Amino acid sequence: MGDLGVGFGYLMKGQRWVARHGRWFGFGLLPGLVTLLLYAAVLVGLSYGGDDLTTWVTPFADDWSSPWQGLFRGLLLVLLFALVLFLAVVAFTALTLLIGQPFYESLSEAVDRAEGGVVPESGLPLWRELWISARDSLRILVRVVLYGVLLFAAGFIPVVGQTVVPAIGFCVSGFFLTEELVAVALQRRRIDLKGRLTLLRGRRMLTLGFGVPLTLAFLIPVVAVFLMPGAVAGATLMARDLTEPETGPEPEPEPDAAGTVPAPDATLALGATVWPPAPGQEPQAPPRF
Template sequence: MNEMSAGFRDLGSGFTSIVRSPRMLLLGGVPALLSSLLLLTCVVVLALHSGDVASWLTPFADEWSWWWRRSLRLLLAITLVAGAVLLGSVSFIALTLLIGGPFYDHIAERTERERGLADDGDGAGGVRLLWRGLADALRLVCVGVVGAVVLFALGFVPLLGQTVVPVVGLLFGGWLIALELTGPVFQRRGTTVGGRHRILWRHRRTVLGFAVPTYLLCLIPVAQLVVVPAAVVGGTLLGHRVLGSRWPEERTPAESLTSGKTPGPG
């Protein structure tokens, strides 16, 4: 329970930092707004044309009676829209980070400076780090798409789809968010998505304490504009926590001198 509360506290620290800094809120909110509008537009367009798409996908039903043909295509249209919403929910953070990568890298670096956390990078330049961020975001979007398709299909299984699948979907979406939001910390160290997953798994209770509430909050329209930048700060703190970083007040004077950091507020 203490491990889960540690992850939750990291998210709370993110909200505290963002509320105190309107500039960070603005930097983090704009990409979240753009990705929200993009996903919403896609869902609305699909909903408006879902009937035509359903008809195109079911030419074999043209010879059916009107009632059966209409029922099948209506069910398929609803399924397509629901699937798009599910896909959007699991890919929202990845898309947001893809759009606003440099902004969120800046927020992560500022968080590290303010907290006196060591930036133990591998010396990669800005262009290389940008490439790493884009590559990781695309990989995680692909994972999200595959996961959403599988979960959506399992949702039609009687009993399983109404009980187990929603819980698995929550955990899956939350875990993707943790992988995405800890990205800046791990990318500077050259750690791949697979390596990041293994490290986070060793601290899964702490990670889920951060990731699950973040995922649920991201489902709330408009609130995403505040949740995402706060979660970037929280994800940076979480990344350092699972890597064993020690906050300035936890270091001895000798360690503080060695790190070259001036102890700041925790």
């Protein structure tokens, strides 16, 4: 299975983990519900004022004849909503994680504890963790805004703007959404934003396999609330494997000067006596057992 499938597998494992631990699922819903209410207010305001906003930013189209004026401003309004949704997916996660920092920290630690091994702790006070999370989320949001503006402009390109650009937008959102989620576990492992981005870029397809399906699901706000606890759990499972030292097979023994490859236990050292003797040495009596 490729990295895309493995990434999606982590997402599913996280959802199954919180399903088996209902208490953590319930705790994880609370921050998402608060964020959902805030977002609902913003989207309602945009729906009421969207027409006035597009008219204000396109005064040059006031004298256009019908139907071109309506088509142009209608397309602009659609692109505006698409831009808001594009930003909202990552911003929703960032704001939810910030509001629910103590909840999600505890959830991530519970996943680490249940899976065994050392449970990393940042050792920082809560206010310091909140400051780092807010600062890093703002940095990510700036990156997303820059990508969003570029993709918004590219959306006016015929055909490409309606096919390729949305696909790129989902990939960008998925990548940064994954970064926001794994940050909960990786911050406890003392990996900063630069290190997290480098880590995820090295496993780009794995990152997209986790983040793109979640981005598509997060387009439905209510679904985002219910998937958030499992997303944090799945991101923790992924962070564990990404930071776990790789243990490969032991290296093959190299042949000696005579071209002979010794067996793994061919040499037995007892004090100063070595048997069999190395090439060029005088043979000694074999050790007695």
